[in-house]
Amino acid sequence: MKYITTPIYYINAEPHIGHAYTTIAADILARYYRNRGKKVFFLTGTDEHGQKIQKAAKNQKLKPKELADQISAIYQETWRKLDIQNDFFIRTTDLAHEKYVQDFLSRLYRKGDIYKDTYKGLYCVGCEAYISEDDLVDGKCLLHNIEPQKIEEDVYFFRLSKYQNHLKKVIETDIFKIRPVERKNEVLSFINQGLNDVAISRSKIKWGIKLPWDKNHTCYVWTDALLNYLSALKITKIKAWPPDVQLMAKDILRFHAVIWPAMLSAAEETLPKNIFAHGFFTVEGKKISKTLGNVVDPIVIAEKYGVGPLRYFLFREFPFGEDGDFSEKNLVKRYNSELADDFGNLLQRALSMVNKFKVKIIKKHREFRPNNLIEEKIESLDFQGALVEINRCIKGANSQIEKVKPWELVDNARKSAEIGLETDEKTKFDELFLHLISTLHLVSYYLEPFMPREILEVQKQLKDLKPEPIFPKIRNK
């Protein structure tokens, strides 16, 4: 069983292209493993408690749960439209999740890993996190461009400091593997500066799960949220623990790489195998923000260019672990050169010639041999590398057509003897079509996770041998 997770997204606003990015990445991986015959449990969902949501609901004159129902439904609808095949969708307002969180925290409380004290410091509602003076630029949180609140509250703390050495060990030895490796090193140097205990409850925020031993407190939203990865298995009764890959962007790596494994260790649960923090991307060179008005709705892009081309572009354009930029201009460029001119063209030419020259397609053309290089790249989450390799196969097949010029072989045969091809010409001809058709099968197989609905159509054409334009060129959009 491969257990793959995305973060659960806040429901204060609708999904944008950044949320789609991580979810599509998880879907690509999930589809890839399913195609390779593995059982998969792919989890995503929505994070519905906390101060940020309480505030957003108040601004819209809604109850928090009403807002949650609305936006969570939009998330689910968006994922469906983007061909995301998650196995379960968790909502943190699900009563079974709430119960799980209460039980889990009670265990830690009984063990003595949770104690009460006063928290005095800064809190950024945007991050939903306690932050320090060092995180500020001109008195504002760098990420959200807002001034943090000064808070003084009686809260419950989790003894994070107790797990410092243990964390260091499991991270250094890759028992708990953090990738890319630069991120692992960042986490280690953060731990080496010394870990303080962290607050796990709020006494002034009402919108949250009540602590079972002290009903005046609600669970701090991050503690509640992280436990979704466990509660979802409890709810679905799926045995998939521990996660094989937990995906997120670097913004929330510390929660997943420090607090999360410490909570799990305190509860004596096995740790996730891999945590991968991908980069953050900008849109047309700028940070995605409502105030700048450049929030890109993935559905709008998908309707304009197709779901598959959007999914393809996001993982072709920049390496998964690095920051990048999303621009429609570059999407159109990639689409036209790689999907229309290279892949679409190969499919059209090959199938047209199969028909025109009455090529006999036999089992051998369709035999599948795994490509180790592509598989290695996908499994190590180097999606761009996998696509580059796939494109190399496509380009190779196109240039083989140019080199062999099958139309000339047929022409010569007709001119000379009316009876067909000479033996060596026949061999060349057969080898070419074996190469073309098997390449098309191979690349379709590995492109399916990236562009599921388009590849379904490609595979239909490969079966029926009837070419139809699949990636028409985009002009002047």
Ligand code: MSP
């Ligand atoms: N609710 C928390 C996560 C709890 S998980 C136990 C949260 N939610 S969020 O809605 O803010 O989502 C953050 C995540 O969305 C990022 O970690 C990343 O996966 C994705 N992204 C949001 N904007 C993004 C970009 N601009 N670029 C890349 N990923 C982006 O944090």
